[in-house]
Amino acid sequence: MTPLQIGLLGVLGLLGxxxxxxxxxxxxxxxxxxxxxxxxxxxxxxxxxxEAAGQAGxxxxxxxxxxxxxxxxxxxxxALAVQVRRRCGSVDLSAISTLxx
Amino acid sequence: MNTPMAxxxxxxxxxxxxxxxxxxxxTEARILSSTIYLACVSAAVAMMLYLLGAYQVAVIELxxxxxxxxxxxxxxxxxxxDDASDPGPVxxxxxxxxxxxxxxxxxxxxxxxxxxxxxxGRVAPLVQALWxxxxxxxxxxxVLIFSGVLGILGLLAEGKLSHAxxxxxxxxxxxxxxxxxxxxxxxxxxxxxxxxxxKEKETVHA
Numbered sequence: 001m002t003p004l005q006i007g008l009l010g011v012l013g014l015l016g017x018x019x020x021x022x023x024x025x026x027x028x029x030x031x032x033x034x035x036x037x038x039x040x041x042x043x044x045x046x047x048x049x050x051e052a053a054g055q056a057g058x059x060x061x062x063x064x065x066x067x068x069x070x071x072x073x074x075x076x077x078x079a080l081a082v083q084v085r086r087r088c089g090s091v092d093l094s095a096i097s098t099l100x101x
Numbered sequence: 102m103n104t105p106m107a108x109x110x111x112x113x114x115x116x117x118x119x120x121x122x123x124x125x126x127x128t129e130a131r132i133l134s135s136t137i138y139l140a141c142v143s144a145a146v147a148m149m150l151y152l153l154g155a156y157q158v159a160v161i162e163l164x165x166x167x168x169x170x171x172x173x174x175x176x177x178x179x180x181x182x183d184d185a186s187d188p189g190p191v192x193x194x195x196x197x198x199x200x201x202x203x204x205x206x207x208x209x210x211x212x213x214x215x216x217x218x219x220x221x222g223r224v225a226p227l228v229q230a231l232w233x234x235x236x237x238x239x240x241x242x243x244v245l246i247f248s249g250v251l252g253i254l255g256l257l258a259e260g261k262l263s264h265a266x267x268x269x270x271x272x273x274x275x276x277x278x279x280x281x282x283x284x285x286x287x288x289x290x291x292x293x294x295x296x297x298x299x300k301e302k303e304t305v306h307a
Contacts, residue, residue, distance in 0.1 A: 003112045007149060008212055010116030014123050014142070016205040021127040023197035024190035029177060030127075033135050036170060037123045040146045043162065045212075047155045057230030060155045064231065065238045067161050072249035074170050078177040079256035085181045094191065 007048045014041035028084060028091040032077040039070040112149065119145035133183050136174040143167035157227055 018038035025031055043063045050059015081091050088096050119142050126138035143166035150159035190197060231239060 001109055001113075003108060003153070005213075006109060006112040006116055007153065008209070010112075010119055010149065012205050012209050012212075013116065013120035014146075015208065016201050017120065017123040017127055019204055020197055020201040023192060023200065024194060025127070026189075026191070027132070029132050029174070029181065030135060033126055033132075033139050033174070036139055036166070037126065037142060040119075040142060040162075040166065043158070044146055044149060047150055047153055047158060051153055055230075056154065057227045058234065060158045060227045061231040061235045061238060063150075063155065063158045064161055065235075065242055067158070067165055068242045069245055071165050071170060072245050072252075075173060075249050076252045076256065078173055079253050082177055082180050083256055091181060 004048055004052055007044060011041045011045045011048065014038070014044070026093045028081040028093055029078070031093070032074055032081065035077070036070065036074060039066060039073075042066055043070075108152075111152065115145050115149045115152075119149070131183055132178050133175070136171055136178065139174070140167045140171045143170075155227075 014037055018034050018041060021034035021037070022031065025034060043066055046059045046063040046066065047056075048059075050056045050062075053059070084096055085091050090096065122138045122141040122145065126135045126142065129135045129138060143162060147159045147163040147167065150162060
């Protein structure tokens with residue numbers, strides 16, 4: 001197996017763990033952690049795709065942009081979790097939802 | 102062991118370490134442990150990026166992913182508490198496993214059909230790609246960082262009105278009445294915390 005194929009396997013593994021975690025987790029902070037895992041797989045996939053397509057610089061620049069955006073998502077998500085915990089006493093996503101159906 | 106085999110073995114070890122740490126981060130009972138495992142995932146991914154030749158991205162990933170985000174998570178845990186009570190998934194676990202496998206298989210099928218040989222032609226380095234071809238991305242990053250800082254200031258700041266109401270105490274005979282404003286989830290924070298503690302006790306007794 002080539003390094004690109006092994007890296008792709010790692011991407012798929014991280015993506016699988018992230019998707020499963022998002023489906024089964026309701027703790028807000030854990031959701032932020034799992035989103036981080038998903039975005040790490042996306043960063044790795046972008047760099048691998050750039051290498052495979054012969055446009056390494058483009059893939060790397062997009063990966064840097066994704067890292068910045070992901071950090072902002074984590075920061076805002078954690079601030080939201082702190083506020084939700086202060087106001088509702090819980091970080092359970094189903095407990096704080098006002099939608100009932 | 103020849104060089105390509107050793108290189109493949111290193112990639113395999115790093116990929117396996119990243120996936121195992123990610124799984125442990127998801128299943129760990131304590132959020133602080135999950136945070137440590139997330140930092141390990143970030144370190145493994147950064148090493149893979151370095152081996153792939155993406156040196157700048159590896160440094161950014163290591164400093165931001167394993168450094169800044171870990172510090173932010175530890176701060177949030179210190180404020181919120183290391184309470185990882187996760188009351189079961191909304192959808193059944195077998196369905197979640199099936200959906201995840203389906204997604205991974207479909208993406209893997211599409212990704213392995215992509216060309217794996219580098220195309221011939223001039224390859225733009227990162228500096229040229231970032232500052233000339235993708236200059237809009239740089240501006241978007243600046244806007245994102247600025248809006249993120251503003252968002253944090255807005256979210257972590259206590260509202261002036263609600264703060265004044267929380268701090269106001271009225272003497273009603275012998276008792277001191279404390280006004281608690283309604284919350285977005287419709288719960289009194291103290292009552293909500295008491296309810297959470299009650300549920301935890303019920304779980305322990307069960």
